[in-house]
Amino acid sequence: MKTLRIGSGAGYSGDRIEPAIELAEHGELDYLVFECLAERTIALAQQARLLDPQAGYDPLLSERMRRVLPYVGRGADGRRRRLRVITNMGAANPLGAAQEVRRIARQLGFPGLNVVAVTGDDVLATLSGDPTQILDNGMTLGALGERLISANAYLGVDGIIEALQADADVVITGRVADPSLFLAPQMFEFGWAADDWSLLGRGTLVGHLLECAGQISGGYFADPGFKDVPDLARLGFPLAEVDATGRAVISKVQGSGGRIDTATCTEQMIYEVHDPAAYLTPDVSADFSGVSFSVQGPDQVLAQGAEGRQRPSSLKVSVGYLDGWIGEGQMSYGGPGALARGRLAREVVLERLKLTGVVFEDIRAELIGVDALHGSELGSRTPGEPWEVRLRVAARCADHADAVRIGNEVETLYTNGPYGGGGASKSVRQVVAVASLLLPREAVSVQIHSEDLP
């Protein structure tokens, strides 16, 4: 029976590149997928594009493509198994990204590579016609006014399948649901119907397992003495070998670092899932509640038992908007009495902010090493005092000037606060918040583009 080998070349925008190249070179892959768009990435990319119309795609696109294109198609000598690339690195500018990939392909001597962009996820213009639409945070679109910067629908497999039908070697998208990047090549190669919910559920499981790359092959797993992982510095990225019935075996390139077993697969399957019986994507409502894993060999795990039901009637739209500024300051205290001095420093800063009338919507003042991650109750479970603590004060402010004063007040602890503080740092960043709403499918029109815009 024909099988398909799909690799995962990135789990987020800044991910390692070497393991992706290792997969391209030694994975005997048919497809290599790079998933690089987190919840807010596209809003940040849209901001970059406002400053520079050529920008707005993934900052590592060029470097990744320079490294991987020599393995795409049938390779430089035309004799390799055909490898195709699918990625959402187009972010806020898939057309610009595709143009850049074509430029790199020509430069590297592969002018024949077919690079296809998928558009349609950007629904900002569509939405601005109806300011009464309500976001999941209770605000209306109209209330955001000029603070609204992006609105992108999570697309499903359609545009990618169309691009593959058009014989694309490289498919570049903006916002697409992460598992759809992996489901599309399975549907295309095996001819799965768009309403064969069981198969789509299985293919979505494969996508969900692979979408975070190293997180299933031993990354984000090691806990020395409890869960050991060999050779994390050379972590291998995962691949799935799938057949037409949706049977999938997860593995990695032999000799690479990391581990794949039922434990790593289970952690990744439940990652970012709420109800495992209803994992919603634009393509299917997948059911992972009956999934089980079994080891087939070293670093080889069979996944089975996923199901699916009819897809949702609406598409989720992620809306990015400007929401003030976060000002932050930090200062460390060490040696005997560090905790008491850190606490005193915290009191002083909070009182100063009050005295000087700094306006903020929300504030946190915490001691890193004590109560910053999980609060004071859980943070006090470890006996004894820490040798060092780091005060961190962060506040969200409507005005930039107020946000600047947060870090400044922490910094003035140097000459005005308790004894023995060092290593002050301060920062101010603009808040790009993300909320969501639902849009009927019919309001979205997906298109593919095989040529540069004139």
Added chain:
Amino acid sequence: MSGHKLRDLAHSRTGDKGDTSNISVIAFKAEDYPRLCEWLTVERVTEHFAELLDPHGPPIRRYELPGVHALNFVLPGVLRGGVTRSLALDAHGKALGAALLDLDVRGAAIVADPG
């Protein structure tokens, strides 16, 4: 002496969507799973994270995944505004699962044998 923390029986990973966190708790050994289901209740997890939860917010939900001997806890609102607006050092709440593994399981009547 080892063997009395949840960490000895199970492992965990935390995910985030908006301001909701989900924490998996996966038994190392399938035979411990029924006891884990019985003992690791929504109430127990709520109590453990009391300081971090909004007392007026929606309750924690629990889902069972018997095929992989795991539980999935969903904590709405715990990320306080979500990754994009949160002031938290760990805005994703990635380390929440590690905190849950500190639960003392001696009351669970699970014979812990990490060897």
